[in-house]
Amino acid sequence: MLDVACALIRNDDELVLVVQRDEETDHPLQWEFPGGKIRKGESAGDAVAREIDEELSMDIVIVDSLQPVEYDYGFKKIRLHPLVCDTLSDEPVLHEHADYKWLSLSELQAVDLCGADKIVAAAYTVRHTPGEDKPGMADRVEEMSDKEKQEVKDMLSDKGGIGACDILADGCISNPSLLKALAGFSLSDDTTLAFRASYTITKAEEKFPGFSEKYYPLFVQKLSILKNESVIRSFLKILSDYDHERLGETCHGILAESCFSWLRDVNTAVAIRVYAMENLFRLSLIYPDLRNELHSTILQVMENGSAGIKSRGKKILKKL
Numbered sequence: 466m467l468d469v470a471c472a473l474i475r476n477d478d479e480l481v482l483v484v485q486r487d488e489e490t491d492h493p494l495q496w497e498f499p500g501g502k503i504r505k506g507e508s509a510g511d512a513v514a515r516e517i518d519e520e521l522s523m524d525i526v527i528v529d530s531l532q533p534v535e536y537d538y539g540f541k542k543i544r545l546h547p548l549v550c551d552t553l554s555d556e557p558v559l560h561e562h563a564d565y566k567w568l569s570l571s572e573l574q575a576v577d578l579c580g581a582d583k584i585v586a587a588a589y590t591v592r593h594t595p596g597e598d599k600p601g602m603a604d605r606v607e608e609m610s611d612k613e614k615q616e617v618k619d620m621l622s623d624k625g626g627i628g629a630c631d632i633l634a635d636g637c638i639s640n641p642s643l644l645k646a647l648a649g650f651s652l653s654d655d656t657t658l659a660f661r662a663s664y665t666i667t668k669a670e671e672k673f674p675g676f677s678e679k680y681y682p683l684f685v686q687k688l689s690i691l692k693n694e695s696v697i698r699s700f701l702k703i704l705s706d707y708d709h710e711r712l713g714e715t716c717h718g719i720l721a722e723s724c725f726s727w728l729r730d731v732n733t734a735v736a737i738r739v740y741a742m743e744n745l746f747r748l749s750l751i752y753p754d755l756r757n758e759l760h761s762t763i764l765q766v767m768e769n770g771s772a773g774i775k776s777r778g779k780k781i782l783k784k785l
Contacts, residue, residue: 466535470512470546471500471582473589474525480567481589482552483576484521487563491540494563497582498547509546517550521557521565525550531588534628536581545581549589574616584620584629591635609642617646621661630661634668638676644669648680651700656693663699670703681707685716688723694734697727701740709747721748721755728762731769738766739777746781760785 474482483496501516503509510527517523529549536543557565568576573586609617620629637644650662666677684700691697701724709717724741727733742763749755760782767778 471498660695705743
């Protein structure tokens with residue numbers, strides 16, 4: 466893994482500098498945030514200051530940092546350390562690059578950035594886009610364009626990795642169209658895409674519980690036909706902290722049948738069985754007749770269950 470530092474250099478108009486790689490480089494004519502390799506014993510800040518001076522002859526002041534991004538280009542794997550900087554210079558002097566541009570937040574999303582830089586641009590845009598402190602779902606959600614959906618898919622792919630999920634989680638909190646796309650991707654036959662999309666929603670839910678409530682009935686209705694255990698786990702985790710009375714009787718029936726089935730199946734992943742218990746307990750608060758069946762089922766699965774099953778089973782039994 467190669468550690469690289471990059472600078473998101475802002476001018477007085479809050480525009481961000483991107484530079485175009487030379488035609489003879491490994492990413493010919495693509496755009497990137499300037500920077501370079503971190504030398505042994507060097508900090509990311511030291512590396513950025515040195516590289517910007519060598520490449521652009523600019524004086525900068527580091528004011529913030531973003532989460533590092535790991536990215537696999539196939540021929541190399543990098544860990545990119547982004548630093549947000551203000552500049553003391555008017556314009557760069559190009560020593561290694563073909564061109565440069567100062568871009569607004571919206572323009573950053575449209576330029577042909579290298580893969581890792583694209584993820585960094587998304588993270589910077591999320592952090593610096595004005596918005597409400599708490600999200601609200603619009604009644605009517607606009608569809609993302611095919612190009613925008615593909616960009617999200619690329620971020621969720623193996624190249625973007627799990628790190629992209631945290632970035633998209635912040636984005637979907639304030640962007641209903643992104644959340645809608647992620648909900649759809651969660652049902653994809655592409656197991657990696659589906660898992661990372663559902664995982665992204667759970668990460669956003671950790672920050673604002675219930676913000677994706679609009680899609681809970683969809684999650685429940687798909688549980689009985691889902692084969693992707695990672696997605697099932699994500700959906701059950703989201704639902705386990707929810708007031709199930711708000712789901713409605715049809716969803717109650719689907720959820721109860723699915724959860725009992727997973728709980729009794731010794732081949733089902735432990736996390737799914739644990740979240741199944743939690744959801745069944747919440748349903749038992751609405752339907753007291755379920756308590757006896759849940760009580761006896763938990764006792765049965767605890768007999769030969771894992772430590773995790775036994776621990777959670779004991780807690781549920783006490784609450785019953």
